[in-house]
Amino acid sequence: MSVTAPAGFTAAGVTAGLKKSGGLDLAVVRNLGPLTSAATVFTTNRCKANPVIWSEQVMRGGVVRAIVLNSGGANCYTGSIGFQTTHATAEAVAGRLEISAGEVLVCSTGLIGEQLDLGKITAGVWDASLALHAGSAASADAGLAAATAIMTTDTTPKQSAHTSPAGWTIGGMAKGAGMLAPGLATMLVVITTDAVLDSGQLDTALRQATRVTFDRLDSDGCMSTNDTVTLLGSGASGVAADPAEFAAALTALCQDLTLQLQADAEGSAHDVAIVVQGADSETDAVTVARAVSRSNLFKTAIFGNDPNWGRVLAAVGTTQAVFDPYGIDVAINGVQVCTAGEPDQPRELVDLSPRAVTVLIDLHAGAATATIWTNDLTHAYVEENSAYSS
Amino acid sequence: MSVTAPAGFTAAGVTAGLKKSGGLDLAVVRNLGPLTSAATVFTTNRCKANPVIWSEQVMRGGVVRAIVLNSGGANCYTGSIGFQTTHATAEAVAGRLEISAGEVLVCSTGLIGEQLDLGKITAGVWDASLALHAGSAASADAGLAAATAIMTTDTTPKQSAHTSPAGWTIGGMAKGAGMLAPGLATMLVVITTDAVLDSGQLDTALRQATRVTFDRLDSDGCMSTNDTVTLLGSGASGVAADPAEFAAALTALCQDLTLQLQADAEGSAHDVAIVVQGADSETDAVTVARAVSRSNLFKTAIFGNDPNWGRVLAAVGTTQAVFDPYGIDVAINGVQVCTAGEPDQPRELVDLSPRAVTVLIDLHAGAATATIWTNDLTHAYVEENSAYSS
Known part of the structure; x- marks a missing residue:
């Protein structure tokens, strides 16, 4: 189980045709609430990809109901056309889920300096929205499909989950095999929780966790332009988590994902x-x-x-x-x-x-x-x- | 022609048995004067090899009559025994050339953390001193032997020389194929000149030249513990060089050696x-x-x-x-x-x-x-x- 382990989240992973390999390449994770808490950590690379610029704006709005992620192209250094593609992707997700585009985070990963095919993305979003509306959208299989769709040179999907005796759960997925060296974050990571915590509490816990986990993974010294770690809170467990216990559990989960990323780093033998x-x-x-x-x-x-x-x-x-x-x-x-x-x-x-x-x-x-x-x-x-x- | 191109210098390269390959591995360059001017630029790596620590002391004395260089071992992180080996090497050269050990710079290159065999070095110094006393010690062949003896993973010796219309000459040799990234200098380089210049003038020209040449070579990002660039002045041409012309010629010579190092960098294809x-x-x-x-x-x-x-x-x-x-x-x-x-x-x-x-x-x-x-x-x-x- 990964991002679908906590209550209040659905996920989908579909084939939009962005990857030459023809595999899954577009994922959506949806937060059904009741809370719409969110925290993010973005790359400190000054050459930021269009989805990072977009998502920074979304975070200023303070409400996140969905995140859409694609492999098969970083949409970085693609100019105003590239930014329009990111915007249109958020609009497509928003239209299908009947939410606002300003509530949709966007992440992309792949080659820098090439335009994404918006037609393929729009079609992929359509397929993903159908999957999100299916009965299985909160299943482990749905989480696995999303974790698979964000892979680039990764050889295996990376997932982790933890349930507290107090009654709340955290789940996460990650991708990243090259350009693995952190600014604040590295790679694409989506973590979900049904604990009752506001965005400020999530932010505090997330920065505490990434500082000693993802930030300390340095596989090849190269910092990505697209790195984003996102933590979404649905509050669906109805349990107000103890902040210290939550932070410790989140750190352990991030550590688990970090070591999974290390183990799958490009070409590594040790x-x-x-x-x-x-x-x-x-x-x-x-x-x-x-x-x-x-x-x-x-x-x-x-x-x-x-x-x-x-x-x-x-x-x-x-x-x-x-x-x-x-x-x-x-x-x-x-x-x-x-x-x-x-x-x-x-x-x-x-x-x-x-x-x-x-x-x-x-x-x-x-x-x-x-x-x-x-x-x-x-x-x-x-x-x-x-x-x-x- | 290289270090023997200027008047007042002899050189030797011999087999001391330090290299497993059995090739030339010990070089001595001697300054016969009348001047004993010298300038050096050492690595900025804080983990300095014993020969660097020794040579810094020699430079404080202000008189340099010879430099001895070995491949087959860096003599770095070898403790007090390693420092004694460096000291004994300088003493051996001094004894054979009837000068003071405090006038002998020492450079070493090779594996870190292994002791050098002092017996082999002493025997090598004996052979080198015989070569230095031979009639051919100021020849191009002698310079080539020295340039060859300092090679480690280099595939070719690196040499360069320039003669000014004013009547003075600069010559140089360099080694370095890996751990090529500068602090102040990188690799081992010995440059000689017969221009009449004092140590202060040599120092000014050398720092000006290395700043825009060796310091800007960054083959693999790894800074050595043993890097030393030495410029020795014999004054044997009797010509007081124009400082600006000398600095420009020295920079061009350093540039030439830099590009030779780049072209021979370990495993490089571009x-x-x-x-x-x-x-x-x-x-x-x-x-x-x-x-x-x-x-x-x-x-x-x-x-x-x-x-x-x-x-x-x-x-x-x-x-x-x-x-x-x-x-x-x-x-x-x-x-x-x-x-x-x-x-x-x-x-x-x-x-x-x-x-x-x-x-x-x-x-x-x-x-x-x-x-x-x-x-x-x-x-x-x-x-x-x-x-x-x-």
């Missing part, structure tokens, strides 16, 4: 957790971990099962975090290969054959810690991103 | 010039160009001969430079694919089959311009950096 401890501040810990996660030499070494810890320290040294360069420890998969800037255990003891890799860096400069999740750099990544436009 | 114009400041132009040069999605697209300009703009959008995101033009190899943030000429018109690629980005925000030289991201890069420790 899931790498860069754990920095002993940092002077959390910001320092994130900065150091992110520097390592963006080193192509480190990433290729991991692909080659080579515990080349010199490449870790070379990346650490490019940052301005607080540390003594000759007081750093590094352990890889439990083997302490470097202590206080000198070789310790032989690198040959490190086993990098499992998919899961943990690099532990102790800066010995404080008590703060942070983890960045990244992937290795592989032939398959190069193949996927050189042989196909995406 | 040499890419990212030219930013219309920037509010030179800093902005560099920032934007560097962001594009570090986008793995852009780099893989170029490898695939795919003029995916959306990936250019997505990278531009991650910066804080002054620009209107919807006022940017992009041309690739002369085809204007994007005007004012909208599609212009069809991307199919772009021919990316030649090795040389120029991406021209006009920010329309001012009059400043800058170029960053980079490479594509290829299967061969992944292979070279995953299959071998370096």
Whole structure:
């Protein structure tokens, strides 16, 4: 179960013909209320796609009753025609669901700089609206169809759900396999809940959750122009959730989706957790971990099962975090290969054959810690991103 | 001709046995004077190798009579034993050349976190000193041997020389194929001149030259721990060079070496010039160009001969430079694919089959311009950096 797990939501995923592959490529998630709470986190990339510009306007209105998402084209750098396409998409959804276009968020993903075919989108919205009106629109199958329709280079749909003993539920879906590095958010994510919470409460919980989950996924260092994380609240459970419990559950759900995204990152052969401890501040810990996660030499070494810890320290040294360069420890998969800037255990003891890799860096400069999740750099990544436009 | 082109310099390149391949791996360049002027630019990586720490001390002494360089090991993160190895290397050179160890710069390149074999180095220094005392030590062949001995994953030695009508000469050699991204400098470079210039004048000219040449080469985004650019002056021509003419000639020579490094970057299939114009400041132009040069999605697209300009703009959008995101033009190899943030000429018109690629980005925000030289991201890069420790 995913976005349809909470009460008050229906979903649909249909084939509009935008994807060359002919698969599902248009999704709609509808909030039936009684509440229309919503919170969003958008990309911090200054080159924002038309659907992001549109959705920012919708959020200023404060009421969200539906979100429509398409794969097969990012509708970014497509000028005024592209913005009209986004607007017309929202209008089409609004017309079919008898709501206002200003209550419809729009997300797009795919190639930048190409116009979307509005005719195909309109037809797809028609099909989706038929599905939304069917009896099965709140089923797990409907949620799965929506999660499948937003996939681009993803190989599997990503879904998660959680039900509180208090009686409310959260559900979510996500897509993203490349251009995975956050500004505030990364990728497309839709999360729904039937907890009774207003938009302000949702916003607080969402920012708290994304800061330590999606924001700390950095698969390939490339920030998308279309990233949007949306949290919709229907209030249909009738249960006023404890904000702290809700935030914790939301964070856990976002974490689950984050690790699903990492596991399906383009061409990856390893899931790498860069754990920095002993940092002077959390910001320092994130900065150091992110520097390592963006080193192509480190990433290729991991692909080659080579515990080349010199490449870790070379990346650490490019940052301005607080540390003594000759007081750093590094352990890889439990083997302490470097202590206080000198070789310790032989690198040959490190086993990098499992998919899961943990690099532990102790800066010995404080008590703060942070983890960045990244992937290795592989032939398959190069193949996927050189042989196909995406 | 390279470092032996100017009068007053001898060079040697020998096999010390540090490289597994068994090739030349230790070089010495000697300044016979009468001047002992010197200027250096070191990596800004805070994780500095032992030879960098040593050479910074030598520069404070102000007199440089020789520089010894080895491949086959970076001597970085090797602790006090590693520093003793560097010190002993300088002592060995000093003993053989009857100069002071404090007048000997040391450079090392290769794998981080492994001790160098001092016995091999000492034997290599002995052989090098014999070569330096031979009659051919000032020949082009001696310069070539030195340039060859500093190669790691380089496939060809890099040399350049220039003689002024005024009667003075500059010569240089460089190595570097991976970890190519500058702090102040990048890679190992030794430049010699017989112009009569003091160390202050050399320093001014060197910083002026590296700022717009080596500093603007960003092949793989990874900054080395060992980067050192050295300029040695013998004054042996007896000609006091015009500082402006000298600086211009030095910049041209550094540019030549920079493009040789780019052309031999690990696994590269394209040499890419990212030219930013219309920037509010030179800093902005560099920032934007560097962001594009570090986008793995852009780099893989170029490898695939795919003029995916959306990936250019997505990278531009991650910066804080002054620009209107919807006022940017992009041309690739002369085809204007994007005007004012909208599609212009069809991307199919772009021919990316030649090795040389120029991406021209006009920010329309001012009059400043800058170029960053980079490479594509290829299967061969992944292979070279995953299959071998370096």
